[in-house]
Amino acid sequence: MSIQVKNWSVFFEKYPVLHNIDLEFNGQGIFAVIGPSGCGKTTLLKSINRTAELDRGFNCSGKILLNGEDIYQKNDAASIRRRVGMVFQTPVALPMSVRENVLFGPRYFGEKNKRKLRDICERSLKQAGLWEEVKDKLEHPAGELSGGQKQRLAIARALAVEPEVLLLDEPCSSLDPASTMLIERLLTQLSGTLSIVLVTHNLFQAKRVAHQTLLMMAGQVVEYGPTGQLFSKPVRQETADFISGLTW
Amino acid sequence: MISRSFWDRFLLATFWSAGLAILLVLTGIIGYLLLRGGSSLTVEFLTTAPRGLPLGTSGGVLPAIKGTLLLVLIAVLAAAVPGLITAIYLSEYGESSKFTTLVNITIQCMAGIPSIVTGLFGYAFFVVYLGFGFSLLAGGLSLGIMIFPVIVLTARDALLAVNEQYRLAGAALGVSRWYMLHRVIIPQAAPAILSGILLAMGYAAGATAPIMVTAAVISAGMSGGLMEPVMALPYHLYILFSQHISMEKAYGTALLLVLLLLFLNITALLLKGRQGKGGY
Numbered sequence: 001m002s003i004q005v006k007n008w009s010v011f012f013e014k015y016p017v018l019h020n021i022d023l024e025f026n027g028q029g030i031f032a033v034i035g036p037s038g039c040g041k042t043t044l045l046k047s048i049n050r051t052a053e054l055d056r057g058f059n060c061s062g063k064i065l066l067n068g069e070d071i072y073q074k075n076d077a078a079s080i081r082r083r084v085g086m087v088f089q090t091p092v093a094l095p096m097s098v099r100e101n102v103l104f105g106p107r108y109f110g111e112k113n114k115r116k117l118r119d120i121c122e123r124s125l126k127q128a129g130l131w132e133e134v135k136d137k138l139e140h141p142a143g144e145l146s147g148g149q150k151q152r153l154a155i156a157r158a159l160a161v162e163p164e165v166l167l168l169d170e171p172c173s174s175l176d177p178a179s180t181m182l183i184e185r186l187l188t189q190l191s192g193t194l195s196i197v198l199v200t201h202n203l204f205q206a207k208r209v210a211h212q213t214l215l216m217m218a219g220q221v222v223e224y225g226p227t228g229q230l231f232s233k234p235v236r237q238e239t240a241d242f243i244s245g246l247t248w
Numbered sequence: 249m250i251s252r253s254f255w256d257r258f259l260l261a262t263f264w265s266a267g268l269a270i271l272l273v274l275t276g277i278i279g280y281l282l283l284r285g286g287s288s289l290t291v292e293f294l295t296t297a298p299r300g301l302p303l304g305t306s307g308g309v310l311p312a313i314k315g316t317l318l319l320v321l322i323a324v325l326a327a328a329v330p331g332l333i334t335a336i337y338l339s340e341y342g343e344s345s346k347f348t349t350l351v352n353i354t355i356q357c358m359a360g361i362p363s364i365v366t367g368l369f370g371y372a373f374f375v376v377y378l379g380f381g382f383s384l385l386a387g388g389l390s391l392g393i394m395i396f397p398v399i400v401l402t403a404r405d406a407l408l409a410v411n412e413q414y415r416l417a418g419a420a421l422g423v424s425r426w427y428m429l430h431r432v433i434i435p436q437a438a439p440a441i442l443s444g445i446l447l448a449m450g451y452a453a454g455a456t457a458p459i460m461v462t463a464a465v466i467s468a469g470m471s472g473g474l475m476e477p478v479m480a481l482p483y484h485l486y487i488l489f490s491q492h493i494s495m496e497k498a499y500g501t502a503l504l505l506v507l508l509l510l511f512l513n514i515t516a517l518l519l520k521g522r523q524g525k526g527g528y
Contacts, residue, residue: 051420056344082422092417095436104431108423154417161421 001067001164001195002026003048008062010043010052017043018219020062025212030187030196032210032227034203036242040219041199045167048197049084050077066164082109085158086167090174091150093142094157098134101142101153105161120160128156129186148179152186165195173201184209203243207231215239281506285499293500303467304484304493309501311468315384315478316453316508319463322388323395323452328445331399335441338400339407340425340433359397364457366394371461385474387463394458395448402444406437439522446516450509456482481505 003025010018018040025031033041046052047064050071064071071080082105094101102121103111111117121138125131130152134145142153151171158166168187172180187196187209200206206213207227214224215238223230223239234240292308299307334351342348370390380386410433418428434441456464464483468476481501488498 049420051416054416054419078422078424080422081420086420088413088416088420090413092411092413094414094417094432096432104418105421105423108421108427157417157421 001028002065003165003195003197004063004065004068005044005047006063006065008044008047008064009060010040010047011057011059012055013057016219018047021219021221023214023221023224025195025197028191028193028195029211030191030198030209032206032213033197033199033216034201034206034213034242035216035222037201039216041216042169044216045086045169045197045199048165049086049167050080051086053077082161083163084165084167085161085163087151087154087158087169087171089170091147091154093145093150093153096142097139098142098145098153099138102156102160104157109161124156124160127159127190128152129182129189130156146179148175148182151175151179151183155183155186159190163194165197166190168196168198170199170201172205180205203231215242217242278503278506278510281499281503285496285501285503288496288500289503293497294504298467298484298497302491302493304488304497306494309479309481309484309497309504312479312481312484312501313504314472315464315468316481318384318472318478319388319391319459319480320449320452322384323391324445324449326389326392327396327399327448331396332403332441334400335403335407336429336434338404340429355397355400358393359401361394362457363394363455364461366390367458367461369393370458375462381475382463382465382477383475384463384472384478387459387478387480390458390462391452391455394455395452398448398451399445402447403437403441406440406444407433409440410436439519443516443520446512446519450512450516453512454482454505454509456480456486459483460486481508 005021005023008018008021009016021044033044035041043052046055047060048066048071052058053060060072066080066083074080094104096104099121102124103117106117106120111120122131122135125134130149133149134140134153137144142150145153155166155168155171172183175183184205187198190196191209191211198206198210210227212225213227213230215222215230217238222242223234223236225235230239231243234243294308294313295310296308297311298304298309334355338348338351342351367390370386370393374380374386374389375382378386414432414436415425415428418425418432459480460483463478464480465477466479466484466487468479472478482505485498485501485505488494488501
């Protein structure tokens with residue numbers, strides 16, 4: 001799996017948010033994106049599954065390639081979104097049962113075989129580390145779950161359509177430390193088979209889970225490299241300042 | 249210096265008295281109607297046609313009940329579907345184009361048209377131009393025009409009130425907007441949409457101006473034909489008291505009409521309270 005971002009710029013109305021971003025996420029693993037609030041992390045993330053364009057006044061230039069294929073070339077944003085799953089900051093449980101939440105995507109994409117649907121539900125919930133907790137209440141309203149469970153349900157829902165990449169936008173920012181640990185462990189497991197791009201405000205989280213880390217400021221890439229190196233021997237002064245807490 | 253807590257208590261008392269005043273007015277109206285018209289609200293009143301000379305001094309209001317129900321039914325049939333489609337367009341597909349703004353403004357303006365003007369239009373267009381004559385159909389359609397903006401605005405707001413996160417989660421899965429709409433957004437908004445439709449029905453049931461020039465007559469049979477004129481409760485009430493036919497029957501009719509509206513509005517409120525709580 002490779003995501004190549006080439007000379008990528010994004011404007012909302014006339015205001016630039018991202019400036020000429022060039023980078024590559026290659027292979028499996030967790031790629032963390034860090035940076036101060038408003039630096040364009042989320043916009044970069046949403047560019048990769050073409051949900052940024054749902055926001056008002058979106059304009060872009062440059063290319064984003066998914067396995068070499070220009071995702072903005074085609075008119076079909078939905079097929080890109082299916083291949084690139086996304087989980088948001090606020091855990092979203094759709095107003096239906098736990099099972100139907102997981103099967104929301106597969107049903108839309110035409111899966112009707114009951115047995116297959118049951119398998120997809122079980123597999124996705126297991127992958128999301130939620131199966132043991134909900135296997136006896138699959139028919140219960142998903143709204144009854146706790147915040148951490150809802151977030152893992154959102155991950156299961158995204159995994160159910162078998163994406164190639166999973167994007168997470170500060171998935172733990174509204175969760176307690178125990179739920180955060182669960183999700184971090186889960187992401188580490190998933191990173192064996194999936195490319196994961198994780199936007200986080202929590203530097204420790206990036207340090208704990210990410211293989212590569214990208215620091216952005218004011219819509220530009222400041223530094224990008226292996227996590228250990230970026231935190232222990234940053235190349236740029238801005239990076240050193242940021243991780244030591246001077247600029248945030 | 250007057251203390252803050254004094255102001256807090258003063259304001260609280262003001263709000264309470266305002267609420268109490270409204271409650272008093274409403275119970276006052278219903279109480280007075282009960283007092284004056286309660287005795288005429290009998291089974292016979294509900295199940296027979298008006299009799300006597302002049303007509304209405306005795307007998308009941310059955311044809312008017314039937315006429316009002318049919319008028320409201322036609323109005324809702326005519327306005328609900330286009331109203332819902334417009335609301336879905338405005339809330340889900342309209343983005344923020346100039347056309348959407350234009351449609352929004354048009355509908356706000358429509359909501360502000362005096363009902364007698366809607367009646368005049370109904371008369372000119374349905375009764376005369378399309379040749380429907382004084383009829384159930386012309387009256388129902390005129391009422392439909394009157395309640396159309398009410399349905400659009402309540403349905404639009406009900407749809408917009410559905411958690412925006414659902415739409416985002418759906419889009420991120422790559423499912424279509426229509427799939428999101430029919431599996432999540434519309435079911436979530438349904439109680440509030442229905443509540444808006446009921447309120448609109450109440451509005452139509454009580455309106456007199458649009459039907460007095462398009463459909464309503466002093467006496468009509470029970471045929472219920474689309475092209476026949478009809479009796480209607482508010483118009484019957486208007487005739488009873490403006491022609492001094494029978495104040496007692498007028499109060500009875502008024503009480504019946506208010507009870508009907510109260511029933512519709514309370515059902516609407518109860519439904520609205522259910523929004524987003526459909527078990528999930």
